[in-house]
Amino acid sequence: MQTRYATNPEQIPGFDTAALRDRYLVEGLFVDDGATAVYTHHDRVVLVGVKPVSGPVTLPPYPEIRSDYFFEHREAGIVNVGGSGRATIDGESFEMATGSCLYVGMGAASVEFESDAAAEPARLYIFSAPAHTRYPTTLVPAGGGIRRELGDPLTSNRRTLNQYIHENGVRSCQVVMGVTELHPGNMWNTLPAHTHDRRTECYLYFGLPDEARVVHILGEPTETRHLVVANEQAIIAPSWSVHSGVGTASYSFVWAMAGENQSFDDMDGFAISDMR
Numbered sequence: 001m002q003t004r005y006a007t008n009p010e011q012i013p014g015f016d017t018a019a020l021r022d023r024y025l026v027e028g029l030f031v032d033d034g035a036t037a038v039y040t041h042h043d044r045v046v047l048v049g050v051k052p053v054s055g056p057v058t059l060p061p062y063p064e065i066r067s068d069y070f071f072e073h074r075e076a077g078i079v080n081v082g083g084s085g086r087a088t089i090d091g092e093s094f095e096m097a098t099g100s101c102l103y104v105g106m107g108a109a110s111v112e113f114e115s116d117a118a119a120e121p122a123r124l125y126i127f128s129a130p131a132h133t134r135y136p137t138t139l140v141p142a143g144g145g146i147r148r149e150l151g152d153p154l155t156s157n158r159r160t161l162n163q164y165i166h167e168n169g170v171r172s173c174q175v176v177m178g179v180t181e182l183h184p185g186n187m188w189n190t191l192p193a194h195t196h197d198r199r200t201e202c203y204l205y206f207g208l209p210d211e212a213r214v215v216h217i218l219g220e221p222t223e224t225r226h227l228v229v230a231n232e233q234a235i236i237a238p239s240w241s242v243h244s245g246v247g248t249a250s251y252s253f254v255w256a257m258a259g260e261n262q263s264f265d266d267m268d269g270f271a272i273s274d275m276r
């Protein structure tokens with residue numbers, strides 16, 4: 001597991017492109033038959049990418065979280081951005097079709113993932129945060145949560161936002177998770193851009209053609225920087241950072257948050273004309 005310590009907005013002007021990428025961009029999450037993990041000290045979120053190809057992959061008890069098993073004092077939301085597969089949690093099997101979201105509650109001792117077909121492997125994106133109690137492990141089919149239609153094709157940001165794990169749906173201690181799909185020909189996500197000083201948020205971009213990129217905006221609204229992001233790479237947005245972007249093709253992204261509260265609409269928006 002890679003560890004990344006928390007950063008401060010005052011550091012941003014001193015970071016060059018490589019330093020920004022080292023701190024906020026997560027690359028190489030999906031390795032054949034691997035479980036690749038990054039621990040950020042921002043709200044103690046752990047991101048894991050699992051790609052079972054030749055057989056099942058078990059989620060290991062990483063030493064950095066000092067527990068006998070991964071979910072001893074954690075919970076997670078998991079979205080499958082690859083081919084169909086399944087998660088087996090303490091012997092119970094959950095079929096994970098492409099785009100489905102599984103909430104795994106604290107206490108799950110044995111967690112294993114498998115693909116239906118090696119030729120089209122599942123790619124399980126896991127967003128985990130510390131938990132204080134156990135909520136039931138629950139599967140949500142793709143498109144099965146609350147749907148919000150946002151944006152306008154005239155401003156190239158028409159998108160469908162699906163809320164899967166949230167305070168009025170599948171319950172959790174901290175994790176709030178969903179998937180936003182840009183409609184064909186729409187390139188901008190999350191306008192107006194916002195911060196939520198009470199939560200860290202991570203985006204995993206997916207469904208982006210190999211040769212396309214998302215230019216992702218981060219930093220305080222009046223001191224922004226950008227990162228050029230490829231398919232199936234993730235961004236860590238600390239509580240003080242905006243998170244918005246424009247693609248050279250349309251795409252989807254898994255968004256997930258943890259921190260002080262779970263109120264989706266607790267966000268401070270910024271008009272693009274006020275951003276720098």
Ligand SMILES: O=C(O)C(=O)C[C@H](O)C(=O)CO
Nearest residue numbers: 159161180189190191255267
């Ligand atoms: O399309 C959007 O707008 C989003 O997906 C916004 C994210 O859900 C988000 O940043 C929530 O805080």
Ligand SMILES: [Zn+2]
Nearest residue numbers: 194196201243
């Ligand atoms: Zn946000």
